[in-house]
Structures are given as structure tokens and as C-alpha cells.
Amino acid sequence: MSANGVREQYESLPYPARDPRDESRRLIVGSPSHLAEIDHYVLGGRLDAGWIAAGRPFRALVAGGGTGDATVMLAQQARDRGLKAEILHVDLSDASIAVASARARARGLDGVAFRQGSFLNPLPEAPFDYIDCCGVLHHLPDPAAGIAALAAALAPHGGIGLMLYGALGRRGVYDVQEILRTLAPDGAPGPRVATARRLLQALPQTNWLARNPFIADHLKGDDAGLFDLLLHPVDRAYRVPDILALLDGAALAAAAFLPEILYEPGTHLADAALNRRVAGAAQQERWALAELISGAMSKHVLYALPRARADRSPPRSDDPDVIPVPKDIDPAQLAAALLNGQVPVVTVGAVRHRPTVSAAAAKVLAHVDGVRSLRAIHSRMQQDKRILALDDVVGAFGALYAALRPLGSLLLKRGAGG
Ligand SMILES: C[S@@+](CC[C@H](N)C(=O)[O-])C[C@H]1O[C@@H](n2cnc3c(N)ncnc32)[C@H](O)[C@@H]1O
Structure with missing residues (x-):
């Protein structure tokens, strides 16, 4: 089936169906392309120093942006964070672009350009700091050509947020x-x-x-x-190894699959001895095993980076100057619940999980606000005479981060100084 069939479909049925009037009552957020995730997984936490403090525009491509979910989220989150963004939304479908641009207008968002066309054609605006391509590559006649076009449009320090269909969860x-x-x-x-x-x-x-x-x-x-x-004319689904091979063909590699907890085999295996065996497997093998064991993944969300950088993207959690960033949680409320012995059950995909958080870690969590570094949190805790050594705060935070990051609830960034 031709790319024309795909265009015709999205001209008559823009997807996902969105009404610009809804922008006054809610912002749709999700993964990939949440700005806190981009900072953490793609930019090494340097968005404040490298772009905001430097007054440098953040340049993003939304490839096959459809009715605008990623474009609107990115532009709104950039504005909320004081980041000047230049976002190019490219889509084959005029009807989808009409919806996306009406949504951006409804919010008064600037810095977004809309273009009807294929991102497979060279884009004069390249290179981009970030590229979103969500639910698109699996609808291309040649996904390898698609990822190669994206890789060619990416700056060396940049990364790509992808969503691809998952073969096992789409059974039937x-x-x-x-x-x-x-x-x-x-x-x-x-x-x-x-x-x-x-x-x-x-x-x-x-x-x-x-x-x-x-x-x-x-x-x-x-x-x-x-x-x-x-009824889609062009549609295929992927297992983890297929995705890794697709990326490899474009000199890219996966930095993380999200939510990370679903991609740990131990999350799905109720047997401690078997868990110990899979825990020793290499990262790529663990991602693949988790998918096979779970059987429930109908989509894969991931961040891909140029191969040479893929294993060293996020900031380090043991750096006292790192800033913990809460995502979709209220840290003070969660800390109070944990200190009261109430451990919430978190549902991620088909998994119900109870994070293990010590009292010391919960006390650190109470001071997390997305602005204070671990060093600043330590100073506050010293005023409260709760914890005296910076190492104690860093150690307790390490355990907190290990419990909440896989759920997507706690990320990292660096301050404006770098
Ligand atoms: C399933 S929709 C996803 C839309 C959006 N990314 C989202 O996640 O909400 C796929 C979109 O990709 C667009 N598309 C497919 N092939 C394309 C190409 N080569 N260049 C630009 N857009 C393309 C379609 O027109 C459609 O709007």
C-alpha cells in the first residue's frame, strides 16, 4: 500500500481525534516528549544551562505530528519553563495540521511552525536538538528509511522520542x-x-x-x-530486538524504554531465583526478556540517541548538585503517606507495584520540588536537624531514585550553572 493511502486516511480521519476547544480545560501530557523526560534522557539534564540560561532556542521537529499532542505539550511545557522553543510540526495530512494549529492557537502558543509534507524529504531547518516521532514509523512503507531520515536531521547532542507498536500486546x-x-x-x-x-x-x-x-x-x-x-493500510508491529536493529541501522541506540519498570524482567516474574538469573543479563537482553515475559506491551515508548552517547545520557544521581525533578507526583504528599506507613499501589500498564522507600528516603522526598539540588535539600534538612551529612542525603536519595525513577515519577536535571 502506498504512502498516498496513508495520507488519504489521515485526511478523512485525523488521528487521534481532538477538539481544539478542549485546550481551555486540560493539557494532554504523556511519553515520549514530556520536557522533563527529554531533559533527563536526552540532554543529560542540561536544558537549563545549555538553552534557558544561554538564551538559545530549543529546536524540535515533530515528525508526523498528527493532530498535535506532542507539539502542543512541548510548546506549552517550554513556555511554562521559560524556554524559547522553535518547533516544526510536519505531517502529510492538511486536516490533521488544521486541528494541531487550532490547538496551538487556542493556547496562544508561539514558536510553532506547521508544514504539510513528508519528513522523508530533507528539512532545511535541520539539525534539531530533539525529534518526536510517535506512532508514525510503523505506518511507513519503509521504516528504515524513516529512521535514517530522522537520524540525518538530528544534532549530535540530540535525541529522538519514539513510539512503535508492540507485537506481543497487539495479538489479534x-x-x-x-x-x-x-x-x-x-x-x-x-x-x-x-x-x-x-x-x-x-x-x-x-x-x-x-x-x-x-x-x-x-x-x-x-x-x-x-x-x-x-483498517490501516500500512501497519506493522515490533518486538524489542526488531527496534534495536532498526535503530542500529541508523547508527542510533536506545537509551531507555519507558516506563522503565515494565522493561525489567523481574517486574513480571514472581520467582526470586529466576529473577536473580535474569538480573545478570545485559540491558538489551533484559528489555527483550521483559517484553516476552509480560506479553502485554502493545506499544513501545523509547528515547534513542546517537550510538556513541546512548549509555551515558542521564545525569548521575550521586552528584550533590543534581536537581531531582518530580513527575506526576506531589512529593510532600507522597512523603507524608510513606512516613505514615502508607505505601501506595502504583498501576503501570498491566502491572500493580508497591515501591519500597525507606523512612530516610521519604524524608528527602519531602524536600524535592524540582528546584533544589541535593546539596540544597541537605542544607534544609540540617536546619531541621534531621540529617547531618551530605553523604547521608545523597545515599538516601539514591535509594529513592532507584524506587521512583522506574515508575517515571522522579527524574534528574542540572542547574543553570551546568
Ligand atoms: C497515528 S498518527 C500519529 C500522530 C501523532 N504523532 C500522535 O502520536 O498523536 C500518524 C501520523 O503520521 C503522519 N505521517 C505518516 N507518514 C508521514 C510522512 N512520511 N511524513 C509526515 N507525516 C507522516 C500521518 O499523516 C498521521 O498524521
């Missing part, structure tokens, strides 16, 4: 796509969607999609989601 999707190639091979989207809905009603419980609890786009009700899932 491709069976139903195949059935629909017979029952609704072509024609207008409306009648094809109607046939797909009819088929879903009629499927037996033995059908793999009917049995798959990890796929919900066809149950939400909107036509764009259903078409994207079951």
Missing part, C-alpha cells in the same frame, strides 16, 4: 485486519468502519483480539481510532 489486531481485507477491502471509510464494528460484535470469544485486554482503541467509540487500529 493483525488477524482482524486480515479478515477486514476480505470483508471491507476498499471504498469510503464510513461503510468500512461500519463493517468493522459489525465484525467486532460478531467475533467469538476465542478470537485473539476479543481475548486481548490490552487493546482498547476499537472500544472507545470514535471512528478515527477504530480505523487506525483495524
Whole structure:
């Protein structure tokens, strides 16, 4: 199927379906491309020093930006953080761009340029500090050419946030796509969607999609989601090793798969002896094993970097000048709960997890605000006469970070001084 078929689909059914009027009541945030994640996983925590304090614009490409989720999130978070951003949103579909640009306008966001076209063509604005490509490469006739085009547009210090479909968690999707190639091979989207809905009603419980609890786009009700899932003309899914090979072909490597906790085999294996065996495996093997053991990953979110930098991206958690950044948690509230002996159950994907956090770590957490470094937290705690040595704070923070970072709740950055 041609790239034209893909364009036609997104002209008639921009995906995901979004209403610009909703911007007044909520900001959609997620991974990849949350600015705190980009700083942590891609920029080594240097966004404040290298861009904000330096007055240098942060240059991002949103490749196949669709109806604007990443573009709007990035532009809004940049503005909230006092970062001057220059964002180029490229998409094949005029209809999708119309929605995305209306959303940016509704928020009064500047610094965003929209362009109809293919990111496979050279972009004169390159190189970019960051590239978002979420849910796009698996819809290209040649994903290797897609990732190569992105790698070519990336600055050496930059990185790429990707989302690719996961093969195991999408079990049954491709069976139903195949059935629909017979029952609704072509024609207008409306009648094809109607046939797909009819088929879903009629499927037996033995059908793999009917049995798959990890796929919900066809149950939400909107036509764009259903078409994207079951009638897409170009769609493939990946296992972790396929993704690593795809990246390798473009001289890139994965820095992290998110949420990190799902990519640790031990998260899914209820057997201590087996866990000890897999804990010794190399990182890439652990990512792959976690996917195989879980069986639930219907998408993979990851940050990819030029190969030479992939293993040394995040700042170090034992550096006293590092600044802990809370994400999607209220540190004071969580610390109070932990100190009261209430350990919250966190649901990540199909996993329910109870983080282990010591009292010393919870006391450090109470002072985390995204601004104070570990050194500043230590000074405050000294005033409270709680902990005296900086090493104690750094040590307790290490344990806290090991418990909360895999959940995506605690990241790191450096201060404006570097
Ligand atoms: C599934 S949507 C994802 C949209 C968006 N990235 C998101 O996550 O919400 C895929 C988008 O990629 C666009 N697309 C596909 N191939 C493209 C290409 N070669 N150049 C630019 N856009 C492309 C489609 O038009 C569509 O809007």
C-alpha cells in the first residue's frame, strides 16, 4: 500500500481525534516528549544551562505530528519553563495540521511552525536538538528509511522520542485486519468502519483480539481510532530486538524504554531465583526478556540517541548538585503517606507495584520540588536537624531514585550553572 493511502486516511480521519476547544480545560501530557523526560534522557539534564540560561532556542521537529499532542505539550511545557522553543510540526495530512494549529492557537502558543509534507524529504531547518516521532514509523512503507531520515536531521547532542507498536500486546489486531481485507477491502471509510464494528460484535470469544485486554482503541467509540487500529493500510508491529536493529541501522541506540519498570524482567516474574538469573543479563537482553515475559506491551515508548552517547545520557544521581525533578507526583504528599506507613499501589500498564522507600528516603522526598539540588535539600534538612551529612542525603536519595525513577515519577536535571 502506498504512502498516498496513508495520507488519504489521515485526511478523512485525523488521528487521534481532538477538539481544539478542549485546550481551555486540560493539557494532554504523556511519553515520549514530556520536557522533563527529554531533559533527563536526552540532554543529560542540561536544558537549563545549555538553552534557558544561554538564551538559545530549543529546536524540535515533530515528525508526523498528527493532530498535535506532542507539539502542543512541548510548546506549552517550554513556555511554562521559560524556554524559547522553535518547533516544526510536519505531517502529510492538511486536516490533521488544521486541528494541531487550532490547538496551538487556542493556547496562544508561539514558536510553532506547521508544514504539510513528508519528513522523508530533507528539512532545511535541520539539525534539531530533539525529534518526536510517535506512532508514525510503523505506518511507513519503509521504516528504515524513516529512521535514517530522522537520524540525518538530528544534532549530535540530540535525541529522538519514539513510539512503535508492540507485537506481543497487539495479538489479534493483525488477524482482524486480515479478515477486514476480505470483508471491507476498499471504498469510503464510513461503510468500512461500519463493517468493522459489525465484525467486532460478531467475533467469538476465542478470537485473539476479543481475548486481548490490552487493546482498547476499537472500544472507545470514535471512528478515527477504530480505523487506525483495524483498517490501516500500512501497519506493522515490533518486538524489542526488531527496534534495536532498526535503530542500529541508523547508527542510533536506545537509551531507555519507558516506563522503565515494565522493561525489567523481574517486574513480571514472581520467582526470586529466576529473577536473580535474569538480573545478570545485559540491558538489551533484559528489555527483550521483559517484553516476552509480560506479553502485554502493545506499544513501545523509547528515547534513542546517537550510538556513541546512548549509555551515558542521564545525569548521575550521586552528584550533590543534581536537581531531582518530580513527575506526576506531589512529593510532600507522597512523603507524608510513606512516613505514615502508607505505601501506595502504583498501576503501570498491566502491572500493580508497591515501591519500597525507606523512612530516610521519604524524608528527602519531602524536600524535592524540582528546584533544589541535593546539596540544597541537605542544607534544609540540617536546619531541621534531621540529617547531618551530605553523604547521608545523597545515599538516601539514591535509594529513592532507584524506587521512583522506574515508575517515571522522579527524574534528574542540572542547574543553570551546568
Ligand atoms: C497515528 S498518527 C500519529 C500522530 C501523532 N504523532 C500522535 O502520536 O498523536 C500518524 C501520523 O503520521 C503522519 N505521517 C505518516 N507518514 C508521514 C510522512 N512520511 N511524513 C509526515 N507525516 C507522516 C500521518 O499523516 C498521521 O498524521
